Amino acid sequence: MDDTADNIDNADDVDDADILDWETTDSRIDYSCPGFDIRMDDVRLPDGTETEFHYVDEPPAVVILPFTPDGDVVLVEEWRQAVGHVNRSLPVGGTEPEDDDLAAAARRELAEETGYEADSIDEFYVAEPANGIANSVHHYFVARGCEPTAEQRLDFNESIRPVTMEYEDLLAAVVDNEIRDGRTSLGVLQYELARP
Structure with a gap:
């Protein structure tokens, strides 16, 4: 039996979101302008690394x-x-x-x-x-x-x-x-x- 195929099948049983989720430890607006903001989140990555993530924050x-x-x-x-x-x-x-x-x-x-x-x-x-x-x-x-x-x-x-x-x-x-x-x-x- 192909071990690679077996591993892929087993991977389907695992909730990938749990493995990949980032934890947000803080969040704030860095810059505001008409129509959108630039938000900065302090995050902890799945491997424990702590870093910052900036993104455009806008309403639907x-x-x-x-x-x-x-x-x-x-x-x-x-x-x-x-x-x-x-x-x-x-x-x-x-x-x-x-x-x-x-x-x-x-x-x-x-x-x-x-x-x-x-x-x-x-x-x-x-x-x-x-x-x-x-x-x-x-x-x-x-x-x-x-x-x-x-x-x-x-x-x-x-x-x-x-x-x-x-x-x-x-x-x-x-x-x-x-x-x-x-x-x-x-x-x-x-x-x-x-x-x-």
């Missing part, structure tokens, strides 16, 4: 795939300072501490960023997009029947232009790497794979 976000009654998708064009260019993406917004209803938060963020309001909105995916450096959790919603019936209400540091695009063109732009925004690519591809 909602990402909306908004369809108009004609089947077009409402996108936002926004300057992204970190990469130095205008980005075309799905509307995304951070939640507030009082946001118990994520669907309501998604409706609010859609209206604030684009001026569009939805007839219906349903969650279809949850992701941790960068869990090696951030505690971000993104909740993806598909919104239908979106009409420009609200007024944009942008934050002081947002420059956003709403645009519409046919869904098939959006999907092609993601597949062809013309749209490089990670949240948008993930949302569109997950929607495409999961839709009936």
